[in-house]
Amino acid sequence: MGQSKKDDLAYKVLKDIKASPDLGLLRCVQCGMCASSCPAARHSEYDPRVVIKRVLDDDKTLLEDKYIWNCFYCYNCHSVCPVGNSVCEVNQILRQMAIDKDTGKKEIESFMSFADSFLDTGLGVIPKEYHKQLFKDYGPHWDRLQQQLEDVRKTLNLESMFLLPEAEKEVDKTLEAIGFKNRVKKIKDVRDKK
Ligand code: SF4
Ligand code: SF4
Helix, strand or coil: CCCCCCCCHHHHHHHCCCCCCCCCHHHCCCCCHHHHHCHHHHCCCCCHHHHHHHHHCCCHHHHCCCHHHHCCCCCHHHHHCCCCCCHHHHHHHHHHHHHCCHHHHHHCHHHHHHHHHHHHHCCCCCCHHHHHHHHHHHCHHHHHHHHCHHHHHHHCCCCCCCCCHHHHHHHHHHHHHCCHHHHHHHHHHHHHHC
8 A cells, every 4th residue: 555645544543543653554464363363253254354454445335334343352463463553453443433423333332221321320330131141141140149239248248339429420420521421322313213
């Protein structure tokens, strides 16, 4: 790839505030070492080398499809890249670009109940809709612990896990100030348009 132009995807990635100053995106030699160490590539059609190729080819459709949502940020690709590139970091930037569009907002709507727990209690507790799966994974012991959590905490002389009202108010103000509430609203608006 020659000199990046301002509307090129690669240029935008490199200029993003989240990009490391020495990110080796333009130095990618398509060696495939990232692909060979990527657990997501092992279990799906996803290939981190292809992500970088598409960015360097200025393929903006990357922001519209599900490809970039297969990565789970394990950073293996980051550790093995011989030229200091990081597909993991590039993916984080691409996802943020996609989230600025409706397509990306749809990809993260399943996290809204997690956001709701922050808004309701100021804590990132596990949303109830995941309990069924956790019960499946961990069995009845996990369920029993959830039912008896308050008693267990009392027995261990632990205070309530929930925030004091003043702290809850502070968290609420912070969530407003950092734009969290506004972002959650925008994502829910897209979800509710369906
Ligand atoms: S390991 Fe680095 S240089 Fe090799 S294909 Fe992946 S990003 Fe490119
Ligand atoms: S961070 Fe993403 S792209 Fe990199 S190895 Fe892990 S799953 Fe693959």
